[in-house]
Amino acid sequence: MASKALVVDSSHFGSSRPGSAEENRIRRLALHFARPLVAATAAALPDAHVKSWTKGLIAHLILVPPWVFPPGMLLGSLLTAGAPFGAKGILASLGVGTGLMAGPKTLRPVLCAFVMLLAARAKKGVAMAGAIFASFLTWLVTRSGTISPQPWYFNFISTWIKDFYTETGLRGALHDIRPAKSFLGFHPHGCLCAGFTINGTYNPDFMRAATRVAWLCDNNLRHKNPGFQLMSEAYQAEDRAIEACVGLAVLGLGSYTADASMYPAMDFSSGLPPDTMAVLDMGGIDPDKWQRLRELQDTVAAVAPLLEGGRMDGTYSSEVSAKSMAKEKGENNVPAVMFFGWPLLPFLPRPQSRIITYVGPGIDLPQIPSPSNEDVDHWHKVYMEGLQKLFDENKAEAGYPDAQLEIL
Numbered sequence: 001m002a003s004k005a006l007v008v009d010s011s012h013f014g015s016s017r018p019g020s021a022e023e024n025r026i027r028r029l030a031l032h033f034a035r036p037l038v039a040a041t042a043a044a045l046p047d048a049h050v051k052s053w054t055k056g057l058i059a060h061l062i063l064v065p066p067w068v069f070p071p072g073m074l075l076g077s078l079l080t081a082g083a084p085f086g087a088k089g090i091l092a093s094l095g096v097g098t099g100l101m102a103g104p105k106t107l108r109p110v111l112c113a114f115v116m117l118l119a120a121r122a123k124k125g126v127a128m129a130g131a132i133f134a135s136f137l138t139w140l141v142t143r144s145g146t147i148s149p150q151p152w153y154f155n156f157i158s159t160w161i162k163d164f165y166t167e168t169g170l171r172g173a174l175h176d177i178r179p180a181k182s183f184l185g186f187h188p189h190g191c192l193c194a195g196f197t198i199n200g201t202y203n204p205d206f207m208r209a210a211t212r213v214a215w216l217c218d219n220n221l222r223h224k225n226p227g228f229q230l231m232s233e234a235y236q237a238e239d240r241a242i243e244a245c246v247g248l249a250v251l252g253l254g255s256y257t258a259d260a261s262m263y264p265a266m267d268f269s270s271g272l273p274p275d276t277m278a279v280l281d282m283g284g285i286d287p288d289k290w291q292r293l294r295e296l297q298d299t300v301a302a303v304a305p306l307l308e309g310g311r312m313d314g315t316y317s318s319e320v321s322a323k324s325m326a327k328e329k330g331e332n333n334v335p336a337v338m339f340f341g342w343p344l345l346p347f348l349p350r351p352q353s354r355i356i357t358y359v360g361p362g363i364d365l366p367q368i369p370s371p372s373n374e375d376v377d378h379w380h381k382v383y384m385e386g387l388q389k390l391f392d393e394n395k396a397e398a399g400y401p402d403a404q405l406e407i408l
Contacts, residue, residue, distance in 0.1 A: 049159075053351070056164030059157045060348050063202075066227025067192065068347050074100070074137050080130030081115050084122035092118065100138055101224060108138050140226035150234040158202040166352050170199045170206055172306075172359035172394070179211035182362060186306045187387060194315045194349055199357035200306075207240065216245035305360040305387040307394065315341060315349035356398055360390040 078097050082089030096111045103111070112135040119131035162168040177184070186196040200206050201215050221228050222244035232242035342348045363386055368375055391405040 051163045052160060053163055055160035056162065056351075057348075059161040060164055062153075063157055063161065063197075063231070064192070064348055066231050067225070070137060070225050070227040074134055077130040077134035077137070078115060081119040081122075081127050081134065084124055084127050085118070089118065089122075101220070105142055108142050112138050137226045141224055141229055146233045147230060148233075149236045151237070153231075153234040154202070154237065154240075158204050161202055162198055164351055165198070165349075165355055167354040167356065168198055169356045170203055170359070171356065171397075172390070173361045174205070174209045174359050176362045177209045177359065178362065179209075182210070183303045184210075184306055185303070185383075186357070192315075192349070194353070195306075195355050195357050198355050201235075201242070212239045213241075215240070215242045217242060219244040303363045303365060303383060305383065305390055307358045307360065307387065307390045315353045315355070354399070358390055358394045358398075360386050 075097055078093035079090055082091075082093030082096075085092070093115070096115055099107055099111050112131075115131045115134055116128075119127040122128075186193070186200060196215075207213065222232060222242065223229060235242055340346045342350050363379075363382055365379065388405055391403075395401060395403045
């Protein structure tokens with residue numbers, strides 16, 4: 001952080017030409033009283049945030065790799081352990097990887113022991129190193145304990161991560177976020193949820209408005225990705241947590257009777273007209289998840305949509321294999337998308353991106369003891385209409401006056 005300083009140029013006091021002795025005496029007297037006043041004023045001013053792209057890059061290098069690399073590292077380690085045995089060893093490694101990801105926790109020690117024996121039989125140091133590393137990654141997501149929260153982690157990332165981009169911002173009805181009484185949906189999902197992360201999870205302004213937040217993410221990401229799990233444990237504090245959700249069956253909220261934020265929609269950038277933002281309408285997939293909001297109504301009084309503007313500049317280039325398949329995968333929390341970001345480090349977003357998030361007005365949910373499917377459909381329609389209105393009212397300010405919102 002740059003030190004505070006205020007410089008006074010004495011030439012600004014009076015004329016620049018030589019003056020009389022009386023004029024010089026008045027000038028010196030003015031400076032004598034001005035300097036302490038300037039120093040006191042500078043000391044009272046808050047530290048200004050001096051934008052640092054380099055620190056923004058470092059924040060991304062702390063945040064993003066633990067999110068995106070561990071699955072590939074696990075697969076690579078397993079393949080390294082099985083490769084000495086050719087195709088059969090590779091197939092066995094892939095089978096072990098499937099069991100580690102999809103199987104029960106009780107099966108993991110057995111699978112790791114199998115990989116260790118396979119590598120030992122190969123009698124190659126590289127194979128054994130792969131087996132050990134795969135077992136270590138598995139242990140990280142199987143252990144019963146957690147690491148202690150790391151305040152420096154949140155403080156550093158929340159201070160500098162936004163400086164990586166051309167522009168970031170949080171706008172709209174922030175005043176309508178009701179502390180401990182809101183359920184917030186970020187749209188669209190996007191690649192690596194940039195808006196959810198930059199303007200939500202690591203945004204101090206959002207945290208001050210919401211006071212306490214449980215950020216909800218995919219269960220596999222939260223509990224089966226070792227890097228993301230460590231990141232979530234380091235993030236946790238009394239007023240914040242990153243937890244898993246299955247549909248809207250919230251796990252781990254406990255004492256976090258707080259704003260629950262999630263990102264329930266994917267966006268698609270391929271096969272769409274220019275200046276089109278698309279979100280996936282999840283309402284007709286599992287109506288029961290909307291009924292589960294009733295279970296949270298002692299905590300949640302309002303549902304509010306949040307829309308990310310400026311995203312059509314593109315944090316990443318993404319290719320969706322096929323819209324119908326991508327939608328089917330999205331319904332099962334598996335994004336069928338390949339992405340490419342900043343050319344120098346493609347796993348990072350593009351620095352020239354603009355990430356602006358608009359907060360919509362809260363939608364009050366009625367107390368319905370036994371909501372019917374018609375009730376669910378009605379309030380889902382109200383929510384989607386609120387999202388459409390939020391888009392229409394802010395697209396011009398976001399820089400896309402002719403943009404359209406396509407709900408798939």
